Amino acid sequence: MTQKASMRSPLDFELEDPLLDSPAPAKRRKKVIGLDDLLTDYYKEKDKCIEGELKSKKARKIDSSDEEDNAREATLSSALDKYHKQMQDMGGDDEISHWGLHVFGTQKSLPELVLPELHSYGLLQSFYENKHNSLVGLRREEGDTFLEGLLINGWLLKLITVQNHVEEVIAKWVFNLMMFSSKGKIRMSACDFWCSILSLKNEDNASPIRIDWVPNYSDIGGALDVYGYICNSSSNWASHTDCDLVEPSKNIQTWIKFVTAFCEVRSKRIMLSTSEAVELIIVVISLFLDRRLGGLSILLYKCLVSTINYLTDDEWNTSSEKIAKCLACRVPRDLNCLRVVECISGVDGRSKSLRSKVAYEILAIYLDAKVANDEEILNILMSIKVKERSCDLFKVYICLILAENWLMWGPKLEDRPVICEMWGVFLRSCSFFIASTDLRSYASKVRNRASYLLHGSSTD
Amino acid sequence: MMQVDFRRRKGRGVFEVGIEENILAILDDAQEAQYSHDNSLAFLEAVRATSVAADDGIPPTIKLVAAVFRIFRTGKSLELIITSSQLLNELEQKFPRVFVDEGALELSSGSQPRLIVDEQAWSPFALNLDSDRVTSNESPACPIDTLGFYLLIQELAGAVNDSNVQLQDIRYLRSMLLFQYLVNVIEVEFLARNRIYEETMQWTILRESTLNILLNSRRVNYKSLVKDCLSIICGLHKIHASSNDFLEDSAAKSSKDSQISLAFASLEVEVEACVAVQKLMITITKLDELKKQADLKGFTTRADGVRTPLVEIVVNELTYDNEILSPVLQVLDHPRWKLELVLQYFAKYITRPAVRTRRGTEPEEDATFYGTLRSFTNISSAKSVIKKIGSEALQLLLAHGFLAQISLPRKCSKSEALLYSILEVSLLEICREMISAFNNLRKAYSHLEILPIAKEALFVASTILSTKS
Numbered sequence: 001m002t003q004k005a006s007m008r009s010p011l012d013f014e015l016e017d018p019l020l021d022s023p024a025p026a027k028r029r030k031k032v033i034g035l036d037d038l039l040t041d042y043y044k045e046k047d048k049c050i051e052g053e054l055k056s057k058k059a060r061k062i063d064s065s066d067e068e069d070n071a072r073e074a075t076l077s078s079a080l081d082k083y084h085k086q087m088q089d090m091g092g093d094d095e096i097s098h099w100g101l102h103v104f105g106t107q108k109s110l111p112e113l114v115l116p117e118l119h120s121y122g123l124l125q126s127f128y129e130n131k132h133n134s135l136v137g138l139r140r141e142e143g144d145t146f147l148e149g150l151l152i153n154g155w156l157l158k159l160i161t162v163q164n165h166v167e168e169v170i171a172k173w174v175f176n177l178m179m180f181s182s183k184g185k186i187r188m189s190a191c192d193f194w195c196s197i198l199s200l201k202n203e204d205n206a207s208p209i210r211i212d213w214v215p216n217y218s219d220i221g222g223a224l225d226v227y228g229y230i231c232n233s234s235s236n237w238a239s240h241t242d243c244d245l246v247e248p249s250k251n252i253q254t255w256i257k258f259v260t261a262f263c264e265v266r267s268k269r270i271m272l273s274t275s276e277a278v279e280l281i282i283v284v285i286s287l288f289l290d291r292r293l294g295g296l297s298i299l300l301y302k303c304l305v306s307t308i309n310y311l312t313d314d315e316w317n318t319s320s321e322k323i324a325k326c327l328a329c330r331v332p333r334d335l336n337c338l339r340v341v342e343c344i345s346g347v348d349g350r351s352k353s354l355r356s357k358v359a360y361e362i363l364a365i366y367l368d369a370k371v372a373n374d375e376e377i378l379n380i381l382m383s384i385k386v387k388e389r390s391c392d393l394f395k396v397y398i399c400l401i402l403a404e405n406w407l408m409w410g411p412k413l414e415d416r417p418v419i420c421e422m423w424g425v426f427l428r429s430c431s432f433f434i435a436s437t438d439l440r441s442y443a444s445k446v447r448n449r450a451s452y453l454l455h456g457s458s459t460d
Numbered sequence: 461m462m463q464v465d466f467r468r469r470k471g472r473g474v475f476e477v478g479i480e481e482n483i484l485a486i487l488d489d490a491q492e493a494q495y496s497h498d499n500s501l502a503f504l505e506a507v508r509a510t511s512v513a514a515d516d517g518i519p520p521t522i523k524l525v526a527a528v529f530r531i532f533r534t535g536k537s538l539e540l541i542i543t544s545s546q547l548l549n550e551l552e553q554k555f556p557r558v559f560v561d562e563g564a565l566e567l568s569s570g571s572q573p574r575l576i577v578d579e580q581a582w583s584p585f586a587l588n589l590d591s592d593r594v595t596s597n598e599s600p601a602c603p604i605d606t607l608g609f610y611l612l613i614q615e616l617a618g619a620v621n622d623s624n625v626q627l628q629d630i631r632y633l634r635s636m637l638l639f640q641y642l643v644n645v646i647e648v649e650f651l652a653r654n655r656i657y658e659e660t661m662q663w664t665i666l667r668e669s670t671l672n673i674l675l676n677s678r679r680v681n682y683k684s685l686v687k688d689c690l691s692i693i694c695g696l697h698k699i700h701a702s703s704n705d706f707l708e709d710s711a712a713k714s715s716k717d718s719q720i721s722l723a724f725a726s727l728e729v730e731v732e733a734c735v736a737v738q739k740l741m742i743t744i745t746k747l748d749e750l751k752k753q754a755d756l757k758g759f760t761t762r763a764d765g766v767r768t769p770l771v772e773i774v775v776n777e778l779t780y781d782n783e784i785l786s787p788v789l790q791v792l793d794h795p796r797w798k799l800e801l802v803l804q805y806f807a808k809y810i811t812r813p814a815v816r817t818r819r820g821t822e823p824e825e826d827a828t829f830y831g832t833l834r835s836f837t838n839i840s841s842a843k844s845v846i847k848k849i850g851s852e853a854l855q856l857l858l859a860h861g862f863l864a865q866i867s868l869p870r871k872c873s874k875s876e877a878l879l880y881s882i883l884e885v886s887l888l889e890i891c892r893e894m895i896s897a898f899n900n901l902r903k904a905y906s907h908l909e910i911l912p913i914a915k916e917a918l919f920v921a922s923t924i925l926s927t928k929s
Contacts, residue, residue: 100717123923132895132922135902136915146919149912154793155920158866162887162924185700188731247720253727291717294539295725298546342505346513408509445498448486452506455482 099339100291101237101332104248107228110180114144117169121147123159151177152189157196160209164202168212171197175215178254179223191254195261208265217276220262223255224283231286237330248292256296259284260303263310274315278323281307285327288343289336301345308350320354321361328361337362338398341405356410363402366395377403378422386446387433393442400430400449413457420457427454479510480521487527497540500531504543512550519555525582530601532638538630538721545637548584549644557581558649560656575656575665584645585609587673604642606677610685612639616733617688620695628722636729643736643743646671650743657750663759671747676765686744686773689737690788696734697787734791742797744770775804782853789860795867799829802861806832809848810841829865833858833893842897842904851908854901859917862894866920888928891921 124143127133138146150156151174160166178190200209227249231237259280262271272280284304287293293300311319331337341362344355364372367380381399385391403423407413413420430450434443486503507524511517520528528551532544561576586603604612616639619625619632626632650671657665666672675682748769754760778785778801792798810832836842846854866887898918902908910918 294721
């Protein structure tokens with residue numbers, strides 16, 4: 001039996017104290033992570049010890065008959081499988097904690113969908129008198145339903161295109177349908193209507209068409225309140241598990257789509273103040289935390305990119321830190337804070353820098369750093385003794401991911417040699433001082449992540 | 461927002477191999493086919509960070525994309541499926557396998573745009589394995605072959621029309637997302653090839669397109685593929701119309717977070733699937749038009765075969781089955797395409813002196829929507845059309861034709877303008893003819909019940925007339 005083969009047989013495993021390093025997983029790990037020479041030497045030493053032990057074991061084994069030996073091997077290996085599984089289960093608590101908040105509670109009563117002014121809508125009024133109405137036979141009491149039909153089938157948008165003008169009553173009515181109608185088809189058509197008119201241009205001079213009423217921040221935020229949004233500005237976001245588990249309004253889908261389109265047309269219309277836009281960005285990020293909206297995550301990503309790009313460059317430069325600080329204060333200090341960081345897509349310059357800043361601010365609060373500067377934070381991280389059993393590896397895991405996001409999405413690390421060096425020290429400590437058999441929860445997560453990052457930085 | 465990255469895989473250095481190994485190692489923990497949930501998410505994020513999101517992002521290696529695709533096809537949670545499908549689409553957008561190299565930046569001479577096909581890159585399609593494999597779709601990580609694509613559409617058509625199928629099922633959602641992704645890939649590639657074809661007029665460029673290979677394969681029944689597309693549209697339309705009041709179903713509020721999330725996902729995915737079916741049909745129509753052109757110019761060979769144009773098949777289906785006429789017309793919102801359908805439908809019933817084969821070279825007034833409306837001026841001919849088409853179908857066609865006509869972009873190329881009589885006939889004239897056509901129909905058939913959609917059309921026509929004149 002070669003040394004390699006013997007290591008894979010379950011009997012060797014049994015020889016060792018299960019808490020000690022077991023060479024088999026280590027070997028596998030080494031292949032893929034490529035630990036440095038120091039570690040290789042360490043394992044070589046270990047292998048030698050095992051070899052020695054093996055030899056003595058083998059000598060004893062020869063006495064027993066083959067059959068007996070096989071039977072015993074079978075029971076042993078099944079017992080071992082059992083223990084191994086138990087060990088995995090013990091190490092697997094990691095999966096238990098999850099991110100997730102309920103950002104929607106009980107819905108409020110819906111506003112009236114049909115506006116009284118709608119009856120006097122000019123186009124309808126003039127049509128009742130029109131000679132062609134003899135063909136159509138439209139009666140006054142059918143007006144509302146008829147308008148709905150015009151909206152759903154896309155006629156209303158065509159009329160707007162011809163007239164280059166949206167009257168206030170129509171704008172408000174369609175907005176209400178989009179935000180509050182319970183009928184999917186109407187909701188979607190209303191949303192399409194608004195998204196189209198926002199970017200519609202006058203065909204003669206390419207100027208934006210005239211819209212007599214455009215929703216402001218309180219209209220948009222007010223709709224969220226009606227849906228039962230509970231993560232409002234003043235409060236910290238906490239898990240509202242006590243509130244009734246009512247399904248969030250399906251209108252949130254059209255809300256997200258509308259906000260996306262709304263923020264995309266900044267160049268033509270200015271509709272939100274800087275602070276309102278900042279608040280809107282924070283609201284959109286909070287929506288990522290509700291697992292019930294997970295199915296809308298692609299829409300949410302687009303929405304966040306659009307809201308982030310609403311601000312002008314100057315506004316952005318002064319606001320991005322504010323957004324980051326605000327998020328850091330509100331988000332609970334658990335896996336939710338990683339979710340907040342990771343939902344910022346990083347597809348463009350702004351979202352990259354925001355991601356880095358948010359991670360930094362949360363990390364500073366998380367570490368309770370009095371004077372938060374880069375070196376100080378890294379010093380605290382470097383001082384963590386991951387080896388000690390009292391060390392909270394869950395906390396280390398969160399710090400590690402936050403620091404990763406802060407450093408990787410921020411300005412280039414190569415230009416900051418000191419930071420880069422300190423980061424390397426922290427990573428090495430997480431990677432080398434946590435044994436692969438460490439059963440504490442999050443041990444393997446911290447270790448694997450650090451190894452991954454370490455390897456990534458060494459190839460640069 | 462994302463720019464296509466033209467720096468391609470020029471010699472795969474040690475650097476990239478290192479990254480690949482390191483990223484793949486994230487998945488290493490689970491040696492079984494099923495990767496653990498958290499590791500898979502971390503893996504997707506790592507691929508995303510190094511390729512799509514990085515400033516100097518490099519296209520991920522074949523192994524990496526294949527692993528993403530595998531997660532997409534085998535992932536058990538909605539989060540994994542959505543994240544991986546999003547990543548696949550982002551990768552397609554940033555690093556398309558087939559793209560146009562503008563060439564202008566490199567050398568001033570010979571700076572003609574050319575088509576680049578990166579044979580080394582991963583593709584969701586495996587089309588050249590056609591002959592010797594029965595079906596490859598049993599293995600979820602494998603790219604889709606012709607039959608697989610066909611079966612996918614068939615599966616969706618079956619699912620959306622079967623009231624027993626629980627549509628908020630994760631399996632069905634995955635198929636919808638897969639379909640969208642594949643259509644996206646087909647379209648991106650087709651557009652790139654089409655651009656170069658228009659400059660070079662080399663038919664092989666289009667012949668080698670994924671779409672053309674898919675449609676020409678003997679293993680695919682092209683006609684039933686088109687029928688399945690229509691049946692997906694109708695099924696989704698029915699679902700939308702019937703699931704009006706969601707407050708009712710949420711009365712059973714014992715739903716778990718994951719179920720609610722699935723319900724939200726299916727809302728969005730259904731809308732997008734409808735868009736994808738349309739996109740596929742429109743791209744096929746475009747290919748049909750180009751092929752016809754190429755046939756006339758003698759670019760094609762016998763090997764290209766003969767295929768009935770899609771619009772013809774659709775029109776046939778619509779005439780056979782009046783039930784699907786209304787949903788199909790309602791769902792299709794591409795004006796040019798919709799108008800084409802309506803006109804071809806009428807062409808089957810209204811006999812005209814000019815035949816439509818010379819379309820495009822020499823416009824015949826009759827072949828336009830305006831011409832169609834004009835053919836109702838004669839009461840006896842109006843009578844005969846009602847008799848042939850049926851009053852409901854006729855009204856649907858007129859109303860939707862009118863909607864498509866007034867939705868056409870006012871500014872369009874000269875050939876399009878000629879084709880759809882935009883320059884010659886003003887909006888006002890169309891509106892006037894629309895109203896007079898219905899007046900004549902009424903005269904021809906006094907107890908004609910006017911459909912809601914037709915009433916809406918007439919309202920719009922008369923409103924435009926009174927505000928513009």
